[in-house]
Amino acid sequence: MDSSPARPAQPIGLLLSVACIAAAALAYQIVLMRFYAVLHWQWFAAMIVSLALLGHGLSGSLLALRSAAFGRCFDWLYPWLAVAFALSMPLAFAIAQRWPFNGLELIWDPAQLAWLALSYLCLSLPFACAAACFGLAFIRYGAAIPRLYAADLFGAGLGALGVLWLMQALPLRHWLPALGLLAVFGAWLGSAGLSIARRSSLLALGLLLLPPSWTAVEPNPYKGLSATLRLPGAERLERQAGPLGVLDLLASPEVPLRQVAGLSMLADREPVAQLGLFIDGEGPSPISQVVDVDRLGYLEQTTAALPYQLLSAPSVLILGAGGGDAGWQALRGGARSLQLVEPNAQLAAWLDTPGSPAYSALIADLRVQRRVADPRAVLDRAERRYDLIVLPPPDSPIGAGGGVQAASDTFLYTIEALRSAWHGLQPNGMISISRWEQSPPRASLKLIATAVAALRDLGVSDPAAHLLLIRDWQTSVLLIGRRPFSAEQQAAAQSFCRRYAFETVHLAGLDLSDLQSNDRLREAVRAVLGADAERFIAEYAFDIRPAKDERPFFHNYFRWQTLPVLWRLRAQGGATLLDSGYLLVLAGLVQASLLAALLILLPLRWLPRAARASTSALRRWPAAAYFFALGLGFLFFEIAALSRYTLYLGQPLWSASLVLAGLLGFAGVGSATAQRWTTRPMARRIAALSAAVAILAFEWLHPAWFALSANWPVWARALSGGLLLAPCAFLLGLPFPLGLSRLATHAPALVPWAWGINGVASVISALLAVVLAMAWGYSVIMLIAAGLYVLAAWSRF
Known part of the structure; x- marks a missing residue:
């Protein structure tokens, strides 16, 4: 069997096979993120799956050790690796989900690092099989690398779009088998070198071993869904999965669910029976089983009822309304009109369809309209003005306390979002934001700092006069007034707090002489609003800098200077004050970097003597720098661009899919075009420099565009x-295939090694980009991406 790269690209079947496997691999990555968002929390999911992509580096290293031998075995090895990819997808997840990893214990239980490493090593096996298919194709058909890489990119782009259809069209238990079928089909397309009997056997074996459905995905024991299911008599009424989450509806007749955030200790009215709505295992968001608003008088005895004491018959906009209690509260507070914004179309259909177990009679009220849209997009493109805009708590009590959302971005609690909300208010309107409280205070202080920055940007000379903050033992509510609060409104707020034993933390002109002088939150709020606020924020134990669209990590409070103190106190509870989400990213980055070094260095140490001789004329380390820089730079640009387009298009999931499809698709066009330039010596350097210029041009043009x-x-x-x-x-699609083509010509043994280096760099970049964006913002990520392509242009090999 001839292993020369001069052999023409195997007919269209191989290109289609590569595209199918690439589509299945990218779709599998997104499906795993959905599964792990249910099992753990959203950021844990993103990080674990990113690390699992180290399988690309593993496959590249192994192929580099015996590239010539593997190339000779291409005809039978390629399709069997594709079948192994199909079968390992459900198997790897089944094993990994049974391991006792719990991210909440990461700080005080070192064993969790081991379980974390085992999880992503197990999950890396399917990706290693898929990447080995691509690496084998590059070895066998070196002259056709640009076309093969283009097929890889096109397939991945189609996978980014197709997986959304898959998650909407099929039940959750069929997602992995469906992707397995696509991979088996790819194996069949790539098996043209086998006899008809062997191709039939391959197809039959793949279909027989692939499970027709898959096991249920259940959250870890510390999420709200698991805790509620442990109640006597608790039952799941309905479950539905989709691109935006897995929805569960629970009833608990024996131990009734009665969850009312911010309910006064002096409340004299009993909450009605509720169903529990859970999204990805988090919640519950209560769905009150009522048809008469008069039965919901207890909602007037919560902290969130404050704005309705200050406004008369307001027009209300509620963002992320969820199960509906916020809407019922608005009606109870006398709202003359109410618009509910829900980003999840499946949840909206649940709530608004008569006969559904989750049906809420709220929608039957003529004053109420529900709109399916991204909340931030509604703020930025407001079609009318409101008297009251309500932003819900952005986290659960467990998530807030454990810091699991530290590395998650949100564009609803930034300076720019509050400015947009301000412009959507009537002249006497106000914004209401509820928060779960933490000790020491962090979230409320960061929210006030963000509000102050937004108000100053809007030209408000005395922001403190426009703010009102109250709290109970668990929650707080911040009001941001379009105008300073009047004397009548101030008196109404104080009367409301006295009646229900809530604490007034900040109110302009309030006499604090009879209140606790050592209240930590009140003193900190006073400092944030004072003349020396910048120094206080800079020296505070936690990061409470205002959140911006450029750096939208509202939940990140981590400061390095606080780490030694909290670490020493971890046995006394200090560990709970650490942002485990941020530390998890750092732990993953360190582990990925160590594994990357191993996967890059190992092949050079154990390359066969003949292969070493064939590569001696090539400068290996500049080649390694070239492909490593391309892997980092491409993902840096992708992550920063996703942030830009999320704000521009709204609906983060759909925006991400469209951007991925467009980016990978057009990069595929570039890669296919690169075929004609593979023999030109300067093509690689020109392509890399052009990509750097294009990144800078994009960053400069996109705000105005x-x-x-x-x-x-x-x-x-x-x-x-x-x-x-x-x-x-x-232009981003040009440098990589041009570099691989040069290797295929001068050092074919290093082709899979370079492919693996690029894959490992992609894993590191996904984690490193988040760390850098949390510190300096996405514009810096763009500049670094351009610099990396310049570095690639300087790498001569």
Whole structure:
């Protein structure tokens, strides 16, 4: 069997096979993130799956050790690796989900690091099989690398779009088997070198061993769904999975669910029976089983009822309304009109469909309208003004206490979001934001600092006069007034707090002489609003800097200077004050870097003597720098671009899928075009420099480009955004296949090694980009991405 790269690209079947496997691999990555968001928390899911992509580096290292031998075995090894990929997808997840990893214990239980490492090593096996297929194709058909890489990118782009359809069209238990079928089909397409009998056997074996459905995905014991299911008599009424989450509806007739956030200790009315709504195992969000608002008088005895004491018959906008108690509260407070914004279409259908167990009679009220849209997009493109805009608590009590959301970005609690909300208010309107309280105070202080920055940007000379903060033992509510609070409103707020034993933390002109002078939150709020606020924020034990769209990590409070103190106190409870989400990213980054070093160095140490001789004329370390820089730079640009387009298009999941499809698709066009330039010596350097210039041009042009089309329909914005992205993506698709083609010509033994280096760099970049963005913002990520492509241009090999 001839292993020469001069052999023409195996017919269209191999290109289609590569595309199918690439589509299944990217879709599997997204499905795993959905599964692990249920098992743990969203950021744990993203990090574990990112680390699992180290399988690309593992496959590249193994192929490099015996590349010539593997190339000779291509005809039978390629399709069997594709079948192994199909079968290992459900198997790896089944094993990994049974291991007792719990991210909440990460700080005080070192064993969790071992379980974390085992989880992503297990999950890396399917990705290693898929990546080995690509590496084998590069070895066998070196002259066709640009076309093969283009097929890989096109397939991945289609997978980014197709997986959304898959998650909507099929029940959760069929997601992995469906992806397995696609991979088996890819194996069949790539088995043209086998006899008909062997191809039939391959197909039959893959289909027979692939399970027709898969096990249920249940959250860990510390999430709200698991705790509620342990109640006597608790039962699941319905479950539905989709791209935006797994929805569970629970009833507990023996131990009734009665959850009312911020309910006064002096409340004299009993909450009605509720169902529990859980999204990805988090909650419950209560669904009150009522048809008469008069039975909900207890909602007037919560901290969130404050704005309705200050406004008369307001028009209300509630963002992320969830199960509906916030809406019932608005009606109870006398709202003359109410618009509920729900980003999850499946949840909205549950709540609004008569006969559904989750049906809420709220929607039957003529004053109420529900809109399915991204909350931030509604703020940025407000079609009318409201007397009251309500932002819900962005986290659960468990998530807030454990710091699991530290590395998650949210664009609803930034300076720019509050400015947009301000512009959506009537002249006497106000914004209401509820928070779960923490000790020592962090979230409330960061929210006030963000509000102050937004108000100053809007030209407000005395922000403190526009703020009102109250709290109970568990929650707080911040009101941001379009105008300073009047004397009448101040008196009404104080009367409300006295009646229900709530604490007034900040109110302009309030006499604090008869209140606790050593209240930590009140003193900190006073400092944040004072003349020396910048120094206080800089020296505070936690990061309470205002959140921005450029750095939208509202839940990140981590400071390095606090770590030694909290670490020494971890046995006394200090560990709970550490942001475990941030530390988990760092732990993953360290582990990934160590494994990357191993996977890069190992092949050079154990390359066969003949292969070493064939590569002696090539400068290996510049080659390693070239492919490592490309892997880092491409993902840095991708992550920063996703942030930009999420704000521009709204609906983060759909935006991400469209951007991934566009970026990978146009990069695939660039890769296919690279075929004609593989023999030109300067092509690699010119392509890398052009990509760097394109990244800088994108970063410079996108604010004006997006502003020009901000109010266009979403389809027009998607088209406009695609036109801006296309030339940059095209140029980003050129340097990698040009570099691989040079290796295939001068050092074919290093082709899989370079492929693995690029994959390992992609894993590191996914984690490193988040760490850097949390510190300096996404613009810095863009600049670094451009610099990495310049570095690649300087790498001569």
